[in-house]
Structures are given as structure tokens and as C-alpha cells.
Amino acid sequence: MNCSGCSPIYPIEGQGTLYLRPVSPALLEALQTKGRRVEYSEKVLWFDFSDTQELLKRLEEIMGMEKTLSIALTVQLKSAAEGLFSDAEGDWISLSMQHSRIKHADIVSTILERQFSSYMQPIVNASEHIIGFEFLLRPGERGRSFSSYELFEAARETGLHSYLDRTARITAIETSARHLPQGVKRFVNFLPSSIYNPEYCLTHTFEAIERLSLDPKDFVFEVVETEQIQHLSTLQHIFQVYRSNGMSVALDDVGAGYSTIDLMSRLEPDFVKIDRSLIDHCDQDRAKQQKILNIVQVSSQFGGRVLAEGIERIEEFDFCRSVGIELAQGYYFGKPAAHPPDGPYLGPSYRAAK
Template identity: 35%
Template sequence: MATTACIKCHTLPSFDDSNSKVVFGFEVVELCKKFRNYLDENRIDYLKEDSLTVILKSVCLVDFLSTLLSKSIFKKHEREAICILSLNENEDFHYSKIRDVKSLEKYKNLISASELSNLLTKGGLTAHFQPILDIENNTIYGYETLARGVNDDGTLVYPDKLFKWAKDGDMLFYLDRACRESSLKTAAIKNIRAKVFINFIPTAIYDPNHCLQSTVKWANSLEFDPKNVIFEVVESENVEDIEHLKNILNFYKSKGFMIALDDVGSGYSSLNMIVQLHPDIVKIDREIIKDIDKNKANQSVFGAIVKIAKDNNIIVLAEGIETKEEFLYLKENGASLAQGYYFAKPSSEPIRKINF
């Protein structure tokens, strides 16, 4: 049953980055020595309480840990064996503070969450657009929207970093929602009236009736024709609860939107997904498309997907096309739509016509 309110929907994580006294505790002496060597090399003052404890008198914790982590001095299992306690500058340690101790690995995740939270709070997301070609008439069928973060200086943050922050900081829900909404808003600003493909991660959605309300609201308020909005399932291989995914897709379909299944062919189970989920469009994975004009094994997989799709009235989209030879093979063997660098790379301004 959908809830009327959800703390997770409205509250972004925050991180106190004021100066503080920081106590570092180490499970083994070797880790403490490695940390002290780092401090000595960077001329950072500290107090050595004992062979397993180091205290920094006054430090901006976020900046200090961000710099430390950027050096990749400690591996994940080592970060989990380093305990950190942040105190007020004049505060003494008391055993009641034990509950506030966090591992360096936990702080790493909190910093990732803080970086992403700051970006989202400032509205620092936009979308780039990669055109999708209708093969039959050589016109633009639509655009895949691809998320980009924008720093204060205008430099871009690419999806690999955005989603690493999200995964480290347990913020996939926030980022996935913000990307969907940003895609719709940016497409409206760019006056796109062709079909818009919007990625979403099903494991980031808890209850579609509640979690997807804002996406539907923006689509309606921006006056998108629902049949021109295509929600594209990514990371479907990681979905363990197929019924939950079906509920999400049924919710989208009930609002008049179309559904695409991404990366089809990348794993055995994705072939079964076509039949179970019955999307409107299947996007065949780049690994199948690469050199398909001369790779017999890939041709066999492609042919099987095309047959399943055609038998179920599903449109076949070949993505990741990079050569003329790949395109001609796909055109002659069942693909209806095409996407890839052969036509155009993603760009902030949508390309209105493809020449190739």
C-alpha cells in the first residue's frame, strides 16, 4: 500500500564540516604507522596517544578525509579497521561517545553522500541527448537522455562518478528520481517533441505508486504526450524481485508511458525478461552489436532476439553502433531503430537531423 509521506523522499543527507578534534583508532599497529607516515609526509601536526591512537587537534573533517581518501592509501578492509571519533575542539573523550564512532569506510560513504547531496540541493543536474534513428525513413525517432552533473565552475560530472557517489552513500533513490525529473525538464526546455527515453533503476524504487508520483507530475505539468515518454529499465540483470519490476512497469503503462528494456543480450536471463515483461522496445546490448557484420555468434544471438521481439510485437533498437558495416547488417536483419556514435554522440543541444 502506498504511503502518504516518506522521510526518504524529502530528506537529503547532511554532513557537519566544521572544524573539530578528531580521534583515530587503529585495530593494528601497522595501520597506525601507515597513517602517521602520511601525516609526517604532509607536515600535519598530531598527538600520538599510544601505538593505536592518533589525535588531530583541529581539522575540517570533510576536507581532511576527502584528501586522505583521494590518495588511496588504505584498502577497503583497512578502512573498515580504522575508527574515527569527531569531537568539539575543546571536548574531552567520554565513553558515552562510543556510539558516535564510525569507520573510515563509513565516512567514505558519508562523504560520497554529501557530495551528491550538495549537487542535488543546488539543482546541479542536467541532461545530454543522443538521437535515435528510425531506420525505415531516416528520421529522428527520439532521444536517450543521459544525466550530467554540473559543478559551480561549469565543469561536468559524468554518470560513473554520480552513480559511484550514490552507491557509496546509499542515495540511488535520490539520484534516480532527480535524473528522471531533470531529463523531463531539460527536454522541455530544449523543446523536444520527439520521443524521450529516460533511464531508471528499478531497485531504487520502493513503491511505484508513491515513489514515481513526482515523475508523473512533471511529465503532466510539462505537457508531454505520455506516448512520447519511454522509461528505460537499466540494470535489469540485478533485479531479483521480478514481480516488483512488473509492478513498476505496469504503473508506467497505466499512465500511458512506453517501456524499453536496456542491454538485452548481455546475459541469459535478459532473453527471458523480454517474454516476462513484454516491453514496447528492446535495446540490444553493444556487446552483441560490436562487429556483428562479421561475428557469427553475435549474429545468432541478434537473430534470436529479433524473432522473439517480432513474435511479440516489440520494436528492436540496436544501440552502440559505431561503423557503417554494423549499421547495414542491422538494417537488413531486423532492427527498426538505431543509436550510436556512428550517428552522433550525446550532446547538450539535441541534434535535429542526422546526416551520415
């Protein structure tokens, strides 16, 4: 199996060839009218370019023609060293996507060259003992600065969000292998929309865990998605594949956006992470307290462990503990860092040393 999200992706520098399909007599005529040298066969038409600026200009011309002629073009870009086009469907992308990859070449390079790292934020139990860490994407030491939101939005636009999501997961797994002992939970984010076929798309994740001789039971893969989940059955299938490989799953941001109590009830995740917007000053807000209680009560019905995100004050933590929430995360316990704290993972001693 192959798809555009899982196929190898290479940066284009210098000269090469752009292939387009389908072959349209109207498009061919429009290109030739512009005085461009275009070659073609029954399957594709193509032209050479000498640098990326020329390519960008040509792509913008063709995008205008595509709109005028009401056709949908897919393209394939090859550097001078790569040779002829491939018939594989996974090697073809939309014209607009290819334009975005050239236009945002710096961000594409950040993704392809893995110029990012995984930071770790502690997760504690009710006794403030650190039981795990969430892994969060951050710029690399020598890479360009970015926000995670900016990087993933650009990845969506360029068709690289599956590649980025997969690579970020593997980076988190590798980071955990360097820093954490067995038995410490590792919460790793994933985007459901990046996983087209769980059995195939998650293979790289499972292989990384096996390659590094890590215990699958230490991993919790949590859904992070800013868009509405269109096909619940697909996400349920993804959960099943993770669990069948010995790992746990979590639903993030419950109580905000699309992560509703109803969705939580239907998915029955192993871990339920309450959104920080509900936790903020929850000790002073009865409406928030009732929503939190509802989440705790529903979670108890299917055995989900509840985690409060965004704890910044002891009063918030105290309220959460008082209603039976056993796990917590937030700046009160520690900010994301490149390394875990030294010594035993004990809450009071850790906080005193911060």
C-alpha cells in the first residue's frame, strides 16, 4: 500500500522536470500559446525548469489556466537526478499542493530535515509523584523558530501533515528511550486525519518502539485534533490497532471544542484529559465544577482515568483531587523541558528544585 502522505518526499533544488496529468488539449494549447516548450504523451505532459523561481512562476501560470479551463490537475516533480515520472498514485499530488511546497520551502525543509525536538512536560498523580510525561513538539537547537500550530497548518497546506505527524511520533519515542526508565508513561500525540490505514500508517510507530526495545505498555497515544472528527468508526479502528499492539489511548481537550462528553462516551479512551479552559480557576467557578464532575462520573462508567490539564494553582489541584481526579499536568508541576528532572520523580522535592 502507498499514499501521498506516506511516500518518501524529497526537497527540490535547482533544475528538474514537472509532469502534469491529465493531458488536456486545451491546456496544451494554452501552454504553447504562452511560448512554452511542452512535451507530451498519451498519459502526461511535461516541461523542464532551471531553478525554483522559474518553477514557481510556471506553477502560478498553470494554476490560472486550471481555474479558467475548469480542470483538476495532479503533478509530479522530479529533480534532474531522479529521472522519469512514476505511475504510482502516491507520487502524484494536486497542483496547489505542489505550489505550496515550493512557496513555503523553508517550512518544508524544517519538516523534511526534522529540525525539531520533543520536550517533556511532567504528569503527576494525586501524591504529586511524576508518573509520566507528555511529549511536545518544539524547534530544534539549530532549526528555525516555529509554533506547533504554525508548523502543522503549513504541513496540512503542503500535504505533509501525515509525514510530520509520523515523524513527530517517532522523535518522541526516540527521545523517551534516551531519557526515561521503563515504567514511566509516555504520552504521545497523534492526528487521526493523518492516518489513512491504521495497520499500515502506524507500522513505523510500532517498529520504532520495537527497535528501541521499549515496553508498549508505557505508551499512551492521545488524540489531538482541532477539526471535527468526521468518521467516528475510523478513530475507533485506530484505537483498536493501538490497543492490539499493547498500548493505551487518550482523548485530549475533553470539555472544549469537538472533544465532547458524548464523544468520550462513545470512544471510551483509557485516559481522559480535561481541557485547561475548564481547569482554569475551577475552584472558584461552579459551572466549571459541574462540567468537571460530569466528565469524572461518565469516565468512571467505562474505567477511563481522568487527567486535569493546565494546573497552575494549588487551589485548582486541590479541587481536582477532591472530586476524584487522580492525574494532573500543568506549569504548577513543571513546564515542558528538553530533559526530565534529575533524581527520583517525587513531586515536593522536584518542585522545590525547579
